[in-house]
Amino acid sequence: MPTISLRITCKGNTLADIEALPVPVSVTPAGHLVVDPLEPVMCRAVQASANAWQRSCDKAGS
Numbered sequence: 001m002p003t004i005s006l007r008i009t010c011k012g013n014t015l016a017d018i019e020a021l022p023v024p025v026s027v028t029p030a031g032h033l034v035v036d037p038l039e040p041v042m043c044r045a046v047q048a049s050a051n052a053w054q055r056s057c058d059k060a061g062s
Contacts, residue, residue, distance in 0.1 A: 001025070004038070006045055016049045 002023040008016040024036035 002033075002035075004041075006042065008046065008049060016053070018045050018049060021045050 002025060003020040004023050006018040006021060007014060008018070021041055023038065024041065026034045026036055028034060
């Protein structure tokens with residue numbers, strides 16, 4: 001399965017690197033790969049990163 005990497009930045013500073021996200025694909029009857037919508041994959045990855053960031057901040061504040 002193809003993969004994609006995602007870099008989350010803010011004002012030029014890297015906040016997170018998420019690597020090897022699976023890219024959903026379909027195969028046509030002729031055997032061609034078609035990339036399915038990436039929005040669900042990206043939303044889950046960004047939410048997971050935000051959750052991890054929040055847990056890290058919560059631990060640091062304890």
